[in-house]
Amino acid sequence: MKLRVVISTAFILAFFVSFAQENNHQRTASSEKGLLKITVMYPFSEGKTFDMTYYETKHMPMVADIIGANLVKYTIEKGLASGIPNQPLSYMAIGTFYVRNLQEYQSAIAPHRETIRTDITKYTNVAPVILISEVVR
Amino acid sequence: MKLRVVISTAFILAFFVSFAQENNHQRTASSEKGLLKITVMYPFSEGKTFDMTYYETKHMPMVADIIGANLVKYTIEKGLASGIPNQPLSYMAIGTFYVRNLQEYQSAIAPHRETIRTDITKYTNVAPVILISEVVR
Numbered sequence: 001m002k003l004r005v006v007i008s009t010a011f012i013l014a015f016f017v018s019f020a021q022e023n024n025h026q027r028t029a030s031s032e033k034g035l036l037k038i039t040v041m042y043p044f045s046e047g048k049t050f051d052m053t054y055y056e057t058k059h060m061p062m063v064a065d066i067i068g069a070n071l072v073k074y075t076i077e078k079g080l081a082s083g084i085p086n087q088p089l090s091y092m093a094i095g096t097f098y099v100r101n102l103q104e105y106q107s108a109i110a111p112h113r114e115t116i117r118t119d120i121t122k123y124t125n126v127a128p129v130i131l132i133s134e135v136v137r
Numbered sequence: 138m139k140l141r142v143v144i145s146t147a148f149i150l151a152f153f154v155s156f157a158q159e160n161n162h163q164r165t166a167s168s169e170k171g172l173l174k175i176t177v178m179y180p181f182s183e184g185k186t187f188d189m190t191y192y193e194t195k196h197m198p199m200v201a202d203i204i205g206a207n208l209v210k211y212t213i214e215k216g217l218a219s220g221i222p223n224q225p226l227s228y229m230a231i232g233t234f235y236v237r238n239l240q241e242y243q244s245a246i247a248p249h250r251e252t253i254r255t256d257i258t259k260y261t262n263v264a265p266v267i268l269i270s271e272v273v274r
Contacts, residue, residue, distance in 0.1 A: 031212070038220055039231075056273060075168065076273040083175055083267025090268050094176075130220025131227050136193060137213040 032135045035072055038097045038105065039131045042124055044079060044089040051123040052078060052093065059119050060095055066112045070105055072098040092126070102132065169272045172209055175234045175242065176268040179261055181216060181226040188260040189215060189230065196256050197232055203249045207242055209235040229263070239269065 042050055056076055064074050075098075079091045099105045109116070120128070179187055193213055201211050212235075216228045236242045246253070257265070 031210075036217075037214055040220070041227075052273065060274075073168075074274075077174055077270040078273050079268055079270045080173075081269045083177070083269050090178075090266050091270075094268075094270065129227050131216055131231075132218045132220050133214040133216045133228075133231065135212065135214050136189065137197075137211075 031137060032072065032098050033137055035098045035100060035135045036102045036105070037133045037135055038099065039133065040095045040097075041091045041129045041131070042093045042126050043129060044092045045126070048092065048126040049124060050092040050126070052076075054123040055093065055095070059123060062119065063097070063109075063116060066116070067097060067099065067105060067108050070099045070101055070108065072100060074098070092124075098135070168274055169209065169235050170274055172235045172237060172272045173239045173242070174270045174272055175236065176270065177232045177234075178228045178266045178268070179230045179263050180266060181229045182263070185229065185263040186261060187229040187263070189213075191260040192230065192232070196260060199256065200234070200246075200253060203253070204234060204236065204242060204245050207236045207238055207245065209237060211235070229261075235272070 042048075060074060060076060064071055075096045077094050079089050079093060082089055097105070179185075197211060197213060201208055212233045214231050216226050216230060219226055234242070
């Protein structure tokens with residue numbers, strides 16, 4: 001009898017913990033709606049190079065550290081092709097940062113701008129295009 | 138005594154459920170790594186317009202339906218500013234589709250290309266730039 005009480009109590013509690021976490025998970029994973037996004041795009045053209053390994057293992061983690069707790073997540077993608085036939089590849093690579101607060105992001109980056117700029121020359125010979133956007137969905 | 142056993146068992150179980158789900162959460166939410174991404178970018182320039190409401194409520198859901206089960210998720214963002222001082226805004230809006238299989242995406246889109254093109258004229262007067270990329274992180 002004691003065992004049955006223990007087991008049923010444990011199951012009931014586990015169910016509620018599971019339910020609460022599932023809800024939390026869906027809220028976090030569903031979308032980045034409302035966040036600010038900084039997109040750093042590296043245009044492709046003849047003679048331009050991009051070292052994805054350096055970018056992924058050194059540059060992006062460094063910038064993520066500089067942004068700090070305001071950073072929700074960052075992403076990296078590798079350009080493969082233009083989606084329109086007979087058009088050249090637009091970007092070799094794109095990196096993005098999702099942040100809660102744009103002003104905080106700018107204050108965090110400002111004192112490190114020179115360090116970041118110098119580091120960019122270690123993995124590419126192209127100047128990135130940067131876009132600040134709001135996540136609608 | 139019985140109560141103490143019940144409570145401690147429940148707590149131990151709850152801890153393990155919580156731990157297992159936390160791990161699972163991090164795995165699912167961490168990234169879309171390995172997926173293919175189609176990014177549709179609408180360049181900004183003088184006189185160009187973009188109807189975000191139509192895009193969000195009509196166009197994107199329509200294309201999402203056409204892509205079907207191969208679509209993992211889609212996103213919409215609104216361009217706010219260039220991230221580089223004194224540079225014009227690069228894109229007014231960006232829509233993306235994350236898919237598992239690129240060939241399947243292309244086969245799904247092909248018979249509807251004309252419908253999609255006609256629909257684009259309902260929310261913008263600019264031709265989008267399209268990039269196909271691989272999610273690295």
